[in-house]
Amino acid sequence: MKIALLGYGKMGKTIEQIALQRQHDITLKVDKDTESYVLENVDVAIDFSTPDAAVDNITNCFNHNIPVISGTTGWLEHYDDVVALCKEKNGTFLYASNFSLGVNIFFELNQKLSQLMVNLPEYDISMEEIHHTQKLDAPSGTAITLAEDILKNSKYGTWTLDAAKPKDLHINSKRIDDVPGTHEVAYKSSVDTIEIKHTAHNRDGFALGAVIAAEWIAGKKGVFSMKDVLNIG
Numbered sequence: 001m002k003i004a005l006l007g008y009g010k011m012g013k014t015i016e017q018i019a020l021q022r023q024h025d026i027t028l029k030v031d032k033d034t035e036s037y038v039l040e041n042v043d044v045a046i047d048f049s050t051p052d053a054a055v056d057n058i059t060n061c062f063n064h065n066i067p068v069i070s071g072t073t074g075w076l077e078h079y080d081d082v083v084a085l086c087k088e089k090n091g092t093f094l095y096a097s098n099f100s101l102g103v104n105i106f107f108e109l110n111q112k113l114s115q116l117m118v119n120l121p122e123y124d125i126s127m128e129e130i131h132h133t134q135k136l137d138a139p140s141g142t143a144i145t146l147a148e149d150i151l152k153n154s155k156y157g158t159w160t161l162d163a164a165k166p167k168d169l170h171i172n173s174k175r176i177d178d179v180p181g182t183h184e185v186a187y188k189s190s191v192d193t194i195e196i197k198h199t200a201h202n203r204d205g206f207a208l209g210a211v212i213a214a215e216w217i218a219g220k221k222g223v224f225s226m227k228d229v230l231n232i233g
C-alpha cells in the first residue's frame, strides 16, 4: 500500500518503520513545515499530528477521496462534524484514541467491569493516566474513552480533571519524563480495591495497530472503529 503520513513526529516515525517492515511504501510525509502538498499516489493516509492540525488534515483526505486513519487526540469536540462530513463526501474514516491491541482488550475489560459494578455504588471510581511531558492534551484520549464507558454504568455525572469534584469521575493526569502511556482504573470501597491497568512499554503497539487498521480499511467506505478492525466487542 502507498501510505501518506500526516504528522512525522514520534508516532509518524514509528509507523514508518512498521509500515516498511510490512512491505508498504511511504509516498508522502507531511509535517508542520510542509508548505503545501498534493495527496497523489496515496492509497491511505494516517494522521498522527496535533490537536490543531487534525481536522484540516482529515478534511483534506475526504476532499481527495483518500481513506484516513486518525490517531491524533485532543480534537474530539469536532468528532461529530467530521463524521457528518465523511458521510456527506462518501469518504472513509477511522478514529481510535488508542490503536494498540492491548488497550483495545483493556477497553473491553473496562466495559465489562463497569457493568459488573453497576449496582455497587459503595465503590468510588478513579482513574490515572501517565504520559511523557511533551504530550499536548490532558486527559489522554484513551482516558476519555475509558471514562465515557464507565459513565454509562456509574453514579458520576461526567469526568473531571479536578479532584475536588466528588460527584464527577476524577482522572488524575500525570506527565513524567518519557512515559509512553499508562492507564489505570480503580474501584475503591472501605473494604477493598479493584484495579485494572495497562502499561505501554514503547510506541510499537500503537503504530502496529494503526498500520493494521490502514490495511483493513482498503476498499471500504464509511466510518469505522477499532472494534470493526479487531472484530471484538
Ligand SMILES: NC(=O)C1=CN([C@@H]2O[C@H](COP(=O)(O)OP(=O)(O)OC[C@H]3O[C@@H](n4cnc5c(N)ncnc54)[C@H](O)[C@@H]3O)[C@@H](O)[C@H]2O)C=CC1
Pocket (backbone or CB within 6 Å): 006, 007, 008, 009, 010, 011, 012, 030, 031, 032, 033, 048, 049, 050, 051, 053, 057, 070, 071, 072, 073, 074, 096, 097, 098, 099, 100, 134, 206
Ligand atoms: N491513537 C493512538 O494510538 C495514539 C495517539 N497518539 C496521538 O498522536 C498525536 C501525535 O503524537 P506524537 O507523534 O507522539 O507527537 P509528536 O509531537 O511527536 O508529533 C506530532 C507531529 O505533528 C506535526 N505537525 C504539526 N502540525 C502539523 C500539520 N499541520 N500537519 C501535519 N503534521 C503536523 C508536528 O510538527 C510533529 O512532528 C498526539 O495527538 C497523540 O496524543 C499518540 C500515540 C498513540
Ligand SMILES: O=C(O)C1=N[C@H](C(=O)O)C[C@H](O)C1
Pocket (backbone or CB within 6 Å): 073, 097, 098, 131, 132, 135, 139, 140, 141, 142, 143, 180, 181, 182
Ligand atoms: O500522546 C501520546 O503519547 C499518546 N496518546 C494517546 C492518548 O492520548 O490516549 C494514546 C497513547 O496513550 C499515547
